[in-house]
Amino acid sequence: MGLSYLPEQGQTPLDPEYLSGLRLVGVTTKLQLDELEQLNIQSAMTWLISNPPKHDSLLAEKFIKSLHKRMFGDVWNWAGNFRRVDTNIGVEWWKIPSELKVLMDDAQFWLEHNTYPREEWAIRIKHRLVSIHCFPNGNGRHSRLFADLLINNFGNLPYFTWGAHAKLDEYATRTNYITSLREADLGNYRPLVQFALN
């Protein structure tokens, strides 16, 4: 099973303040929430097929926010808005806009200079993006779909498969994913690229 639409389990406590942003009534379990988010993401993906983003709009804060809103806006009223609290992964919340600007500038520079193969380029951006952690939740799924759009738009390549071909269960797939992210934290991007392409 690939990770494309799957959230990180257990990482998101359903505390009352968090749930206050829920746009739906009658949701009581994490599983229900995961399913509703998944449906929302599916509709975002359908929307993307009929409204393919243009090259020059992709590498920008506006697009990053609007993609998150498309993915989670039916479920959460804070979708598409940067977080205003600190989280354990991620930069201090007030640094998000500037860190994102630096990332988008780097991404543009690497693109123009063909610094990396296109797959590695997209994965490096994905890892930096999820490390900034722009939003209160959904950063993993958002960064994976963003990488898919990058590779598709700028590489003319299909979306990444995020471990689906290994035919492992969700737990093993997630373990491989997190191990690869930790390698990327150390500057070694090869495992994450391999994971995404497998």
Ligand SMILES: Nc1ncnc2c1ncn2[C@@H]1O[C@H](COP(=O)(O)OP(=O)(O)O)[C@@H](O)[C@H]1O
């Ligand atoms: N060591 C790490 N380095 C970079 N990113 C990480 C690391 N550990 C976890 N992550 C990312 O953070 C995500 C969890 O953040 P979250 O906002 O809850 O996303 P989601 O709800 O989509 O799972 C994970 O899916 C993963 O992509």
Ligand SMILES: [Mg+2]
């Ligand atoms: Mg989460």
